[in-house]
Amino acid sequence: MNRRRFSRGLALLALTPSLPAFAQTAPPLRTNAGRLRKRLEDLSVFGRPAGGTFADGVSRTGFSDADVEAHAWLQREMRALGLEPKVDAAGNVSAVRPGTVPGLAPILFGSHIDSVRGGGNFDGDVGSMSSLEVMATLIEKKVATRHPLEYVVWAAEESNFGSGLHGSRMAAGLIEEGEFERVQNGVTKREAMKRLGGDASRIAEARRARGSFHAYLELHIEQGGKLDRAGVPIGVVEGIVTIDDYDVHVRGFANHAGTTPMAERRDALVAASQIVQAVQQIANGEAGAQVGTVGQMTVRPNAPNVVPGDVEMTVEFRDLDGAKVARLGAALKERCAQIAKASNTEVEVVFTSRHEGARATPSIQAAIEKAAASLSLNSMRLPSGAGHDAQAIATLGPMGMIFVPSVAGISHSPRELSRWNEIAQGADVLMATILELDASAPWTPGR
């Protein structure tokens, strides 16, 4: 009882950071920056290139040996804090610290620790280790919360077996057709999942109910350069963009580059190049933050002395506004039809997938801004152009994301970098936001 009352007093402290008189006399609660950095460095060895250093990044793809070792290490770290890790049927790891008010839903927070091949030590890791540090600080400082706090590390967030957000999608019941039977490196996903303790036959048990949490919070590196360029340490995510993917197949006619006059050619690469330019024009054709990308292109037969007969390419459009994303795709189809006609080629545009984005809950965006202000940190709102576990979890309840700067906007690369002091600031804002939300009313599904 004593402990509870004491804890609630501390929680109140954190919940009223804007009280000027109070703020001047007692500094806001802060995480331990050194401890956070050490955990990030400790984690970085799992999947580090042989003979490399922290700066050489990491290849810790989901379900790989390095990922399995990192998960084992993570659970040891959790236990050392007195937390009891649970592994669900998707391979997600979580632990709950009880709250002081019976019956309240937990505040859920965390991220992922798998990486792309040849990735950096910040994507996912920063949010996962900051969240653990928040738990460590609250435990160490004996700060109790009304709501239970649930720390989670989602399994296999990066693209793997043909899709990403594995663990969070499983939690949201967003299973794709036949996805457990997909094969990568000769192994089915069904088999690979077992390496993290997952079990496809019991996957329904990994599902979380709508309204089963008070709020979901995820701290992440921006992976873009907006915060870094603006010199703003905290990003308040407005939402995660919707992504539409297309496969574009250009069929011309392969022929001898020496004997086929320019006017007689049906050059698939010339047409494909016009499509690349069209994607630029479409994405730049209206105001807004939408992007359009041709990331992949395969030319056949791909010989210096043969007019290309066949080009396959990918096109993707992203924006917070799903209707706008669809509109850009319609413009692509129209332009491709024009290009096909003018170039005497056939152009097939196949819509391959929509990744639904998610809007961040406005009250959580406000809570993050308030938390940043309480720590005298500037913040700015911005969309997330990258996908995150948060977009799957947003289908179940309120969601918010905090971004910390990525130096020069580089990500999915060993050169990915976030500054240690800004990571610590992000962890502090995450903790302050949790305490802010701990004081707010419970969420009702359907609101």
Place this chain on the structure above:
Amino acid sequence: MNRRRFSRGLALLALTPSLPAFAQTAPPLRTNAGRLRKRLEDLSVFGRPAGGTFADGVSRTGFSDADVEAHAWLQREMRALGLEPKVDAAGNVSAVRPGTVPGLAPILFGSHIDSVRGGGNFDGDVGSMSSLEVMATLIEKKVATRHPLEYVVWAAEESNFGSGLHGSRMAAGLIEEGEFERVQNGVTKREAMKRLGGDASRIAEARRARGSFHAYLELHIEQGGKLDRAGVPIGVVEGIVTIDDYDVHVRGFANHAGTTPMAERRDALVAASQIVQAVQQIANGEAGAQVGTVGQMTVRPNAPNVVPGDVEMTVEFRDLDGAKVARLGAALKERCAQIAKASNTEVEVVFTSRHEGARATPSIQAAIEKAAASLSLNSMRLPSGAGHDAQAIATLGPMGMIFVPSVAGISHSPRELSRWNEIAQGADVLMATILELDASAPWTPGR
């Protein structure tokens, strides 16, 4: 003696085809179209896809098992005509039929029988089998010639071990730096050559002297669609184009396609696409038959959700006029510099090679036209956009080439096709040209 006098009479017949009174009473000498077709069909089995037919084309790459078998078959066919095949240190096969006037240099004619992977049964084969049929007809009809006639099949004409025109280049002494040490499928060219009876250590013995032949003639399929479209059966080649090759390397910056705003991108593929368009504009920018091609492009990292950071591409320009070809390359460099600046990328343009073309000897072009006219066949002059053994041999003496139509201009494909009657007409024109040249004065080096 009798034979010689008789033969010369027949030769005179062929040499005076334009004498109307004579032409009306004795039809011009013709090759045996059925025998020629049969040899082309017999040859087509070496390298035919398993279970395929003639229409499925052939993969008879230089020095392959199929090529070795075809060479053995060829030598059997030559012996059956009473010719004694000789194999030189490059793997070229040739045989001489003596002439009637001592001391005259031979009239050399032939082509190649190797193919590209997935090629057709006409490229090279038509010229090689037509030339053999000319030999067969002259032997059968006991038509003697003043000059010796030398039939040749050049080894490995198609690109192999990094360059083409193997046998003819060796004959011309055009050996590339270190070419025998190049490795393909784990085997050096030095080793591979041996399979056709070649010997790199004695390669100098394969060299032919300047002025060692009276004329070199090569019959070939056009590989383009000009004759077919014009409905003209005989092409009189004006020359073989000069080819300049460039490697273009575009360096941008690979970044996350979701988090990198359009304005911040350094997209190597967007810049590369502009270069593809520029090559089109440069090639179409002045009158003439010049062509420009981007045939090969490699995009990195080549993932749908990553802004391409690096693109490597090839550019080649071709024209009969070497100075024009160089001018087109200069324009490419200028445009690439502009594109690099505007797209915030680095574009490196490396000139990798010039394949010197060759002008066909005017008097031989005239002889071919005369021969065609003697057979009441229309002819037209045109450049060869493709490379041929004739361009290497042209460095040694007078050269001429005869083209027969390629249906729809398709080549280097199983769909490559030339009509049997037009092939036979080509063989007839080759024979008539040989007899026409047999009457002409010897060539003096330096003329």
